[in-house]
C-alpha cells in the first residue's frame with residue numbers, strides 16, 4: 001500500500017519542488033524533500049493503521065500535513081528566490097535622467113503583425129495548459145479519495161481502483177507537458193523574431209541619424225538600447241504572455257474550484273491569501289530596490305574596469321595600474337557590501353514567508369480536518385483544496401512579479417521605440433545627382449552662419465564666403481578652434497548651416513542626394529583616420545564596396561601604401577586590429593587615403609591629414625596626397641606650412657570669417673594675419 005502512495009508524493013514533489021532548480025532551492029535536493037515526506041508518510045500510515053477507528057481525515061492529516069508543509073515551504077522559497085532572481089538578472093542602465101519616452105503600441109503592433117499566427121498559437125496553447133493546470137488538483141483529489149477509501153475499508157482491488165484516476169492524471173500531465181512545450185517553442189520564436197526585427201530596424205534608424213544626433217547621445221547609451229533594452233523588452237513580452245495568461249487563468253479557475261470544493265474554506269483563504277501576497281509584494285519591492293542598487297554598483301565597477309582596459313596604453317604610459325586597481329577594488333567592495341545586504345534581505349524574506357505559509361497550511365489542514373470530521377469534506381477534497389490553493393498562491397505571486405516586469409518591459413520598449421521613429425533632419429537619400437561627365441566640382445559657401453546644435457548660442461561661422469574653384473586646391477588656415485574643420489563638416493553635410501547656402505556647381509547641396517554626395521563626390525581624410533577591425537583589403541574597399549581587387553591595389557599604389565602592405569606576411573589580408581591599432585599612424589593614414597581615392601572623388605577634403613605624423617611619415621603621406629589631389633577640387637584644412645605649399649589659394653580664417661585670401665607670397669607680402677601665423681609657427685619650431 002505504501003508503495004502505491006509513493007508516486008503521489010513524487011508527483012507533488014516534481015510539480016512543486018523542481019522549479020527551484022537554480023539558486024537557493026537547488027542547494028536542497030528535491031530527493032531530500034521526497035525522502036523526508038516519505039518517511040513522515042510511512043510513520044503516519046503506521047500510526048493510522050493502529051488507529052483505524054479514527055476518521056480517515058485524521059490519518060490523511062498526518063499524511064498530507066507534513067507533505068504539504070514541506071512542499072509549501074519549498075514553493076514559497078522558490079517564489080521568493082525567483083522574485084529576487086528576476087530582479088538580480090535585470091540589466092540596469094546607468095544613464096543620465098531624461099524625460100521618459102512614451103510607449104507606442106502601434107509600433108509594437110508593426111513588429112508583432114508578421115508573427116501573429118505563431119503568437120495566437122502560443123496564446124491558445126498557454127491557455128490550454130493553464131486550464132489543464134486547474135484540473136490537476138481536482139484529479140489529485142480523486143486519486144487521494146481512492147487511497148483514503150482503501151485505508152478506511154481495506155476492501156476491493158486497490159491497484160485496479162487507483163489505475164483509472166492515476167492514468168487520467170498521467171494523461172493530463174502528458175498533455176499539459178506537450179502544450180507547455182508547444183507554447184514555449186512558439187513564444188520563443190515570436191520573441192526572438194520580434195527582437196531581431198527590432199534590433200535591425202533600430203540599428204538602421206540609428207545609422208540614418210545626423211551627426212548632430214551622435215553629438216548629443218553617448219555611444220554607450222545607444223548600444224544599450226540595441227542590446228539591454230531590447231533584451232529586457234523581449235523577456236517581458238514573453239513572460240507577460242506566458243506567465244501572465246497562465247497565472248490569471250489559473251487564479252480565476254482555481255478560485256472557482258476552491259469555491260466548489262468548499263465555500264467555507266475558500267472564505268478563510270480569501271481573507272488570508274491576499275494579505276500574505278500583499279506583504280510578500282511589499283518586502284519584494286524593497287528587495288528589488290536593493291537589488292537595483294547592487295546592479296548599479298556592479299555597473300559602476302564594470303565602468304571603471306572598462307575604461308582602464310579600453311585605455312590600457314594610457315594607463316601603462318602613466319604607470320597608473322596600481323591606482324586603477326585601487327579604484328576598481330573600491331567599487332567592487334561597495335558592490336560586495338550591497339550584495340551581502342541583499343542576501344541577508346532575501347534570507348529574512350524567505351524565513352518569514354516560510355513561517356507565514358506554514359501557518360496558513362496548518363490552519364487550512366486544521367479547518368479542513370474539522371470539516372472532514374463533521375463529514376462536510378472528503379479527504380480527496382482537502383487534498384484538492386490544498387493543491388488548488390497552492391496554485392492560486394503561486395499564480396498570485398507570479399502576477400505580482402509580473403507587474404514589475406511589465407513596467408520594466410514598457411519602459412525598455414519605450415526607449416527602443418523613441419529612436420525607431422526618430423527622423424533625421426538631413427535625409428540620407430532623395431534629391432538630384434549631377435551626371436559624372438558634367439560634374440565640375442566648384443563649391444561656393446555663400447553667407448554661411450553656423451552654430452552647433454548642441455551649443456546653439458555659440459556662433460562658429462559668421463556670414464562666411466568661400467569659393468573652391470574646380471580642380472584647384474584651396475587651403476584654410478587660422479587659429480585653433482576658429483572653425484576650419486566646421487567648414488569641412490558643412491561641405492560633407494554633417495550639419496546644415498543655420499543660414500546661407502552651400503552650392504555645388506551652382507546647385508544648393510540640400511537639393512542633392514546625400515548618399516551620392518558623400519559616397520561618390522567627396523573624399524574626406526582627417527587627422528585621425530579610423531579603420532575597422534577587418535583586413536586591409538576590406539578597409540580600402542569600404543570606400544567602394546563593389547571595387548575589384550585590382551582597383552583596391554591601384555588605390556593603395558596611388559596612396560603610397562602598396563609597398564608596406566605587400567611587406568606584411570598576409571599582404572592585403574592582414575587584419576588591422578581594433579580601429580587599426582596594429583598599424584603605424586602613417587600606415588593608417590595611407591590606407592585612409594586609398595579608401596578615399598578608390599571612389600575617385602571629384603572633391604577631396606584633407607583635414608589636417610598629416611599633422612599627427614612624424615617628419616618621415618609626413619613626407620611619404622604628403623607625396624601620396626600631392627598625387628591624389630591632381631585634377632581634383634581640394635579643400636585643405638591646415639596648420640603646417642608644408643601642407644599648404646602646393647595650394648592655389650590660401651584663406652585665413654578669423655572670428656568665423658575668411659579675412660585674407662591669396663597665394664602664399666601674396667599673403668606674406670601683405671604682412672597681415674597670415675604673416676603673423678607663419679612667424680608664430682616658425683618661432684614655435686614648426687615648419
Ligand SMILES: Nc1ncnc2c1ncn2[C@@H]1O[C@H](COP(=O)(O)OP(=O)(O)OP(=O)(O)O)[C@@H](O)[C@H]1O
Nearest residue numbers: 215452454455460479480481482483484485486487
Ligand atoms: N561637435 C561639436 N559640437 C559642438 N561644438 C563643436 C563641435 N565641434 C567643434 N565644436 C566647437 O566649434 C569650434 C570650432 O571648432 P573646429 O573644430 O571647427 O575648429 P578648428 O579651427 O578646426 O580647430 P583646430 O585647428 O584646433 O582643429 C570650437 O570652439 C569647438 O569647440
